[in-house]
Amino acid sequence: KYLPGEEARVISEDIQRLKGMSLLTMMTDGWEDDLRRALYGTLLAELGSRPIVLGLEDISGQRVTAERLLEVVELALKKKGVSAKQLVCLVTDNPTTMRAFRRLFQAKYPWVLTTYCFLHALNTNVGRISSHPAAKETLSVNAKIVLFFNSSHYWKGQLDLIKRRLGIKRGLKTHTATRWYSLILQAVSVQEHRTALRELCVRDDAQQSTNGYSVIKADVVRAVLDATHWQRNAQLIRLCKPLVDAIGNLENRDASLADCMLELIAAAQKMATMAIEPMDDLGLTHHAQRTVRRGFHEMNTDLHWFALFLHPLGRRLAISSATNSRKVTDAFRIALDLAKSWNWSEESAKQLIADIQQYTNGEAPFSGGIADAKSWWSGPLINSKAHPIKAMALRIFSIVPHSAEIKQLFSNLGGVQSVKRCRLSVPHMETLGILRNQYNDDLTGGATVRRQHAHMHTRDSKGLDLDKLTSLTTNWT
Template structure:
């Protein structure tokens, strides 16, 4: 009864919160629990807000694109979210686990011990039968090569971590790709062809982000707007793409005309766009949120672009918490109960985080008062 009451209160609070939000990013991802249930999470994201719309068990269904689209529409309808309140949808494709190679060389002795066990303690450790793998592991240069591979992969892993933060924007994708390319280019890599191969892969990956929205986002970053203008996307083409996007977001005709003028002024560094960032640490979101120049349409458009959440890390974190709730020991939870517990846990976690930040602010203010000189 307590759980039911808590969940009922949670649903009412969630519906109230969602009714006030616009410019949402919808995130969708799937996960299989340790009972074999195929669970899909649907989340609404906006900057630092992560709201679980629903967690459904779709084991008995075929996960086709049309089926998932219909399910998404059902979830949005139940939660009172109108299509016009959504500006983007993000799903997470299976990614290569680059971290598997990180730090392997640190454990060389332990790794060799496990290898010897596989050849001696056969009842517990089956023998590695693949001769090629044996030869690779026994090669003295194997772990030295791992060190080289780690150096190449580290900039990529670091970039992924930054892009999955709550402060990241679509503009950061090209910034990070450029940063990765520069860092790898400066490395001394002893393995012949590895650096060239890595740089080729990074360039290939960059070409996958050739949609207009990514160039628009980079263009809206004042220090990088001329970097966005390239052979692929001229300045005029970026402006036309921006106007098309504004039309998709239901900007009125007169608003689109004013946006066109603002974009031209911004491109040409005309006032009020001739002032630089306040500091190198200033975020792109804070620049546009604090922008006070006479360009309300560009301000509105930029905030819409930059509020888009570019990753599905929220769903992955949710699944990690579900894995803690439903373990091998607690394996009798039904998908419905797991969904309820997952949503409540996410809500309580958010509440605790808010209280911690509030207490931190109070503590800092108290410390300031104690340290403040008298007479002020």
């Protein structure tokens, strides 16, 4: 009897909160749950703030078309009385149907920008690298090692004893099928256990049964003692680390489009300049470099580049002499296209061009800058009436560039949703998702959680990574 009342309270608070928000990013994503239902979740968020759950829709047994997805998100908006006029951007993952949906949505609501989920694109490129035969074989062996030791209570216990003695604190990681980067995190965990695994596998009782007790599987022993496997595993980690680092750095509520572009450039630069070691598989290295190069061109959109250009500390990098870099004339073109879609006046458009030229030259009031671009543009030094570029920049720096929170929010309810435990209806899942989102925010005070992927640590600070920016501006331009 308490659940409906709690849901009504939270929904009422969300509706009141949404009334004062005009620069919202709408995120929608679909997945298949443990009961084999096709679910689509929709959230709203502003950069740096807690997302608001709009709804969860079950479209099992229906064709997932762009038109059907448009119906899903419009229904979600109505649930909390949100107008499309409050939206600045729509973010989805990037399969063909979602691309068609974004085009359809923008045709109906031309003032709303649309873009792909940046984390999904990075994850896809990790998957492409992992599709190389040498990588697939290495990952298969890693999975075999992890499966054996995580499912054998005796040998897992023996491994734990060695780990404690060696000071290894992490466990052998499993992976999630749709998250390709989790395969690399698994590879990192296996690599960290190399010494412990080898020490265990050379024991007599690991290879020959003593008193009828089980041994470690022969193919697992061979894999652990195979030097080539460890060389390939280390190479694969080295090749994918720039992309996994980027995912870790961007998987938070503060990441902007400019942060995404900086991480993409950094990953491409690291891959292009990565040294080849004597025992490397050259085919795998060249495949990874081609993949990242192709992915860079796909992900380097006008919108992402323009966001980097509008970052006061990133403008020099954005218009650098580096290969495939855009120029100030491109900034004019992109800005005018945006002004047209937002129905700005001719006078505002002319002033916008003048603003961009002043901004490029670093003239007052556009001189200087700080790591947090949104805070810089929000400051009092730039008059929004006299300089329309300020309104444009604030809209762009309000965009949430990924939809990672959707699956994280609802998938974390999987422990109570599994087939064996219960069969929660979709409305119940929606209710629990809404409440869980609110309770998490109450507990954390809305603080952003920055994740740590194995040894690939994310930054603690907010705003553009100044060390990375300085390095790229010096060495890449």
